[in-house]
Amino acid sequence: MLIQWCLKGISESPAFSDPTARMTLSAGIASMWLISQLGGALSSTGVKQAQDELNDSALDDHVNNFSAVAANTPYISLSAGSVVPDASAAGFSVRPAWRTALDFATRGGRVCGFVFRCWTIVSPKPSASIPNISDEVRELNLFRQFWPYHDEGEIAAKLLVPGCQIDCFWKFDENLQLLGSAIKNPAFVDPYEICNIVEAVE
Amino acid sequence: MRQLPGAQWSEETVTNRLRFLLNCAENVRELTTLLGSRQRETRERPAEPRRGEGPTDAENANIADCFSEAAEIAFSTDRLEIGLDRLRSAIGAVDASRSDVISLARAALYSALVNDGAIRISTTGLQITLLNQERADRPWTQLGNMRQIAQALPILVTAALLRGSADELAPILFPDEVENDARMLRTMLAAFAAPEFAVLGLFGISRRGSRFSIAYDNPPDSMLGGQSALLEMERNYEDRIQFERSDESHWEALRVHGGLIEWRLLAIHVALVRRERLDAINELPAMFETSEFIRALAREIAQISGQARGRL
Numbered sequence: 151m152l153i154q155w156c157l158k159g160i161s162e163s164p165a166f167s168d169p170t171a172r173m174t175l176s177a178g179i180a181s182m183w184l185i186s187q188l189g190g191a192l193s194s195t196g197v198k199q200a201q202d203e204l205n206d207s208a209l210d211d212h213v214n215n216f217s218a219v220a221a222n223t224p225y226i227s228l229s230a231g232s233v234v235p236d237a238s239a240a241g242f243s244v245r246p247a248w249r250t251a252l253d254f255a256t257r258g259g260r261v262c263g264f265v266f267r268c269w270t271i272v273s274p275k276p277s278a279s280i281p282n283i284s285d286e287v288r289e290l291n292l293f294r295q296f297w298p299y300h301d302e303g304e305i306a307a308k309l310l311v312p313g314c315q316i317d318c319f320w321k322f323d324e325n326l327q328l329l330g331s332a333i334k335n336p337a338f339v340d341p342y343e344i345c346n347i348v349e350a351v352e
Numbered sequence: 353m354r355q356l357p358g359a360q361w362s363e364e365t366v367t368n369r370l371r372f373l374l375n376c377a378e379n380v381r382e383l384t385t386l387l388g389s390r391q392r393e394t395r396e397r398p399a400e401p402r403r404g405e406g407p408t409d410a411e412n413a414n415i416a417d418c419f420s421e422a423a424e425i426a427f428s429t430d431r432l433e434i435g436l437d438r439l440r441s442a443i444g445a446v447d448a449s450r451s452d453v454i455s456l457a458r459a460a461l462y463s464a465l466v467n468d469g470a471i472r473i474s475t476t477g478l479q480i481t482l483l484n485q486e487r488a489d490r491p492w493t494q495l496g497n498m499r500q501i502a503q504a505l506p507i508l509v510t511a512a513l514l515r516g517s518a519d520e521l522a523p524i525l526f527p528d529e530v531e532n533d534a535r536m537l538r539t540m541l542a543a544f545a546a547p548e549f550a551v552l553g554l555f556g557i558s559r560r561g562s563r564f565s566i567a568y569d570n571p572p573d574s575m576l577g578g579q580s581a582l583l584e585m586e587r588n589y590e591d592r593i594q595f596e597r598s599d600e601s602h603w604e605a606l607r608v609h610g611g612l613i614e615w616r617l618l619a620i621h622v623a624l625v626r627r628e629r630l631d632a633i634n635e636l637p638a639m640f641e642t643s644e645f646i647r648a649l650a651r652e653i654a655q656i657s658g659q660a661r662g663r664l
Contacts, residue, residue, distance in 0.1 A: 155389070157387060217600075241457075241458075241503060241504075242454075243417050245417075246388065248383050248386075249376055253607070258372050258607070259368050259369075298595075298609060300609075325371070325375050326375040326376065326383065327379075
């Protein structure tokens, strides 16, 4: 398994304002399915129901047919950036994660928005039905059916990115200017704590 | 009114997208520092603006990408002057003295499109001037491996085609001594597979083995080969735009995946106008609306970019 740093852009709206962004640091980034079906939090009775929503077909819809499932997808699009072959000028282009996240956060420079920095555990194999493990849909060796969206550098998290995996967020205006400073998450758990570098016994 | 087929975006959509890309380009350094990996590498210290440092190569590549994407949108929506201006900005992000060969080739092509700068290709390397930068002499050995150079050569040749005359181009490009340089010969043979080299037939340059020679009488074989290659490039461009348009939600938001302009195809059409070689394609009807668009755009660019500037 890999620990992957990601960015998540969410635009400001009546449904997602400054207090909501602050609350997200503790509550986590919820999928639209979790919000619409369970009010944004997993309950003991909802776990099985939530797990049943995760499958290959649902992941395919999330990427290849997003507009049809946007309001109800159990997956969460995170941005990790991508290196894209350049058909027009040979070589490749780099699409940094920050650009994609800001594009979605500001709706292409139309509104203010929030960018969250978080980490998630990514499987080196497809795992559409397994909660807590994210799918690296930008990886063409694993998900060749998603090649049209390779440039978006997506990592698909499932159901909920827990608050303890969110480092901080920033708010930007429509001109990509930072508003204020980073809001840190006091409950953030550094992924170093679970990585495979182990200290000697003292 | 010259627009890419399907480019029915509202004024607001286009303006917003152009502004977003401009804001990305102008804030690359700050945004990379803030949101990129740099802060995490030094996470014990809060991110601070890097004072006294210029943009990194990766940041410059990002800047150039944002500007060239903006130029594509501008050219696709009948905003020629904005497109040329964005192309100049993209060139400005590339440092000819240290860029890799692909970035350099792209910048050389953009520079040739706006009819500025200069380029000379030889068996030992490149001499290149981008906008108002000093001339850079870059030996191939510093520029990249054979694969990268083979990929870049067709673009560099097209750039040279836009900026020089045919009779000086071919001998400079492929002098006899290349046959004694096995590494360069292999690189050039790999590059010859690109359609740009077949297209040279339209300019009276024909190939015999590894050599190119000037053929003022336009031998029918090389002319036909050039026409076929050009039509194939136009077909590929049509396929690419059709693919982009098939993703309606991204197309409507002007979030395309692979670009709106085929730069190499556009450059060849501009070269045909500048070198007064339009008779070579007059008998070739534009098979697609995208072909008509790119040909019309090329005529406008050739007209507006006017007199050549820059010399080695």
